[in-house]
Amino acid sequence: MARETLGDLLAFLAVARDRSFTRAAARLGVSPSALSHTMRGLEERLGLRLLTRTTRSVALTEAGDRLFRGIEPRLDAIAGELEALSALRDKPAGTIRITTGEHAAAFVLWPKLQRFLPLYPDIRVELSIDQGLTDIVARRFDAGVRLGEQVDKDMVAVRIGPDVCFALVGAPAYFARRSPPQTPQDLTGHDCINLRLPTSGGLYAWEFEKDGREVRVRVEGQLTFDSLAFCQRAALDGFGLAFLPEDQVRAEIAAGRLLRVLADWCPPFPGYHLYYPSRRHPAPAFSLLLEALRHRD
Helix, strand or coil: CCHHHHHHHHHHHHHHHHCCHHHHHHHHCCCHHHHHHHHHHHHHHHCCCCEEECCCCEEECHHHHHHHHHHHHHHHHHHHHHHHHHHHCCCCCEEEEEEECHHHHHHHHHHHHHHHHHHCCCEEEEEEECCCCCCCCCCCCCEEEEEHHHCCCCEEEEECCCCECEEEEECHHHHCCCCCCCCHHHHHHCCECEEECCCCCCECCEEEEECCEEEEECCCCCCEECCHHHHHHHHHCCCCEEEEEHHHHHHHHHHCCCEEECHHHCCCECCEEEEEECCCCCCHHHHHHHHHHCCCC
């Protein structure tokens, strides 16, 4: 097989996985137009159409699907063998791709990565900040980080953070014009800052618990974000109440910039876990990172 054909097959594999020339080109480090030209050349040499292109999407033809299913496991096996060779090096090396939410990235992963990375300069870590429940196998991530209750049962899950507790907060300026809620049901009469969940597209229903009684409240207000950081900023500016991880707003609460309410309705729950496919044989670099991230009481 010609060397250029192998390169074209790798490019085809990227497009087939991402179903997008833009995303695949970014992953390969080429322009979308160059990648499109490569795919046309491959199709011309094979005499078959592999991809169906529209202005909004890319789909596999029957021939493209057969080629994809045929070469993906073989090229993955080659990539696995090359990755395993890093074990023979004096220093662990390689790139580890992790999908994670913004809160876990800021308050769990980054503090530990700051200590880990200087010790292993040949290990590279790529964090993809995504609030959705990403399919790590389909998207070619080495691991994901989510709350323990969100991890699929067929994954290996390792706890990397302490229990998480949410805090319901508002600015003094907000409470100067509105009485603090006494129960979760009182929130229906307040301006609340909503968080949209990208996986379902719906709004997060705020979850409370007290004395074994669980309550979920769907709140309303002028503002909705898909970012916890912007929910916090809007709360600090007095636009309403926000339901945020306690460690994210602890400094603002201590300084009096935010006031906490309904604290007795916000118990802690199991924290973040790093998870990866059970069939995956961890590379040395991944094993080292896993141990560095592991939560120790």
